[in-house]
Amino acid sequence: MQIDGFPENARIIAIANQKGGVGKTTTSVNLAAALGRNFKTLLVDLDPQGNASTGLGVPYDARNEGTYAALAGENEAINLTMPTNVPHLDILPASNDLAGTEMALANDEHRLTRLKDALDPLRKYYGAIIIDCPPSLGLLTVNALNAADRVLVPLQCEFFALEGLAQLLHSIDRIQQSINPRLALAGILLTMYDRRNRLSTEVLEETRNNFGSLVFRTLIPRNVRIPEAQSHGMPVTLHDSSSTGAGAYRRLAAELIARVKEDDLP
Ligand code: ADP
Numbered sequence: 046m047q048i049d050g051f052p053e054n055a056r057i058i059a060i061a062n063q064k065g066g067v068g069k070t071t072t073s074v075n076l077a078a079a080l081g082r083n084f085k086t087l088l089v090d091l092d093p094q095g096n097a098s099t100g101l102g103v104p105y106d107a108r109n110e111g112t113y114a115a116l117a118g119e120n121e122a123i124n125l126t127m128p129t130n131v132p133h134l135d136i137l138p139a140s141n142d143l144a145g146t147e148m149a150l151a152n153d154e155h156r157l158t159r160l161k162d163a164l165d166p167l168r169k170y171y172g173a174i175i176i177d178c179p180p181s182l183g184l185l186t187v188n189a190l191n192a193a194d195r196v197l198v199p200l201q202c203e204f205f206a207l208e209g210l211a212q213l214l215h216s217i218d219r220i221q222q223s224i225n226p227r228l229a230l231a232g233i234l235l236t237m238y239d240r241r242n243r244l245s246t247e248v249l250e251e252t253r254n255n256f257g258s259l260v261f262r263t264l265i266p267r268n269v270r271i272p273e274a275q276s277h278g279m280p281v282t283l284h285d286s287s288s289t290g291a292g293a294y295r296r297l298a299a300e301l302i303a304r305v306k307e308d309d310l311p
């Protein structure tokens with residue numbers, strides 16, 4: 046099914062920010078579900094907490110060894126992807142073992158590119174591959190940035206939103222200049238935006254002043270339907286497709302497709 050989207054070779058997009066609670070997992074799940082309306086999409090759960098797997102209704106005891114086995118080279122990623130209840134959306138789930146990746150790969154000379162090696166062969170099966178990163182700049186996130194074509198950075202509309210962003214952008218630059226020259230910023234996404242809250246509008250203004258068109262036009266509003274959907278193990282686009290949250294994630298998907306298409310990757 047190829048609808049006006051990316052070419053058949055999947056774009057790999059990492060959702061990263063070393064801060065916790067900024068909306069990485071929420072964005073990964075809902076963006077992946079919204080992209081699934083256009084083409085087959087894979088969500089890679091790279092956070093040992095496994096919230097993306099839970100948020101897509103894959104309970105702990107139903108998961109295989111997932112991303113850990115793919116990183117450790119114990120199994121090929123193609124054997125580890127699982128269908129979800131969302132049309133055209135598969136998941137590579139996170140198991141508990143993922144927390145031990147740094148130790149397990151400590152002496153592996155290819156440890157920085159294990160995820161890239163695992164995901165590249167999957168590109169031909171999907172239109173997009175979304176990676177939900179853990180809240181750190183450790184080995185797992187470095188693997189995600191080495192595997193990705195683009196990074197999407199969610200920022201929560203709160204005090205200190207921009208704190209830590211310079212460090213993240215520096216890491217992206219370093220990786221772009223060393224291991225992964227095709228890596229670039231897809232954009233900065235403001236999440237949990239509340240237009241009635243002055244702090245939200247200040248963060249929006251400050252981010253746009255600093256980063257201009259790198260900031261997505263789409264704002265993700267604070268919307269109770271979003272956590273509600275998560276508690277039911279489904280994306281908000283399925284739970285309540287008419288909610289403001291669902292609409293925002295559909296617009297984000299369209300904006301991302303337009304941006305990445307313009308970039309015309311090799
Ligand atoms: P991260 O993955 O960066 O740690 P999460 O996506 O888990 O962040 O989001 C942190 C918390 O904020 C979760 O409880 C989630 O349900 C809630 N949340 C995220 N986005 C929204 C939103 N747009 N509206 C309301 N709650 C949200």
Ligand code: MG
Nearest residue numbers: 069070092096
């Ligand atoms: Mg998360």
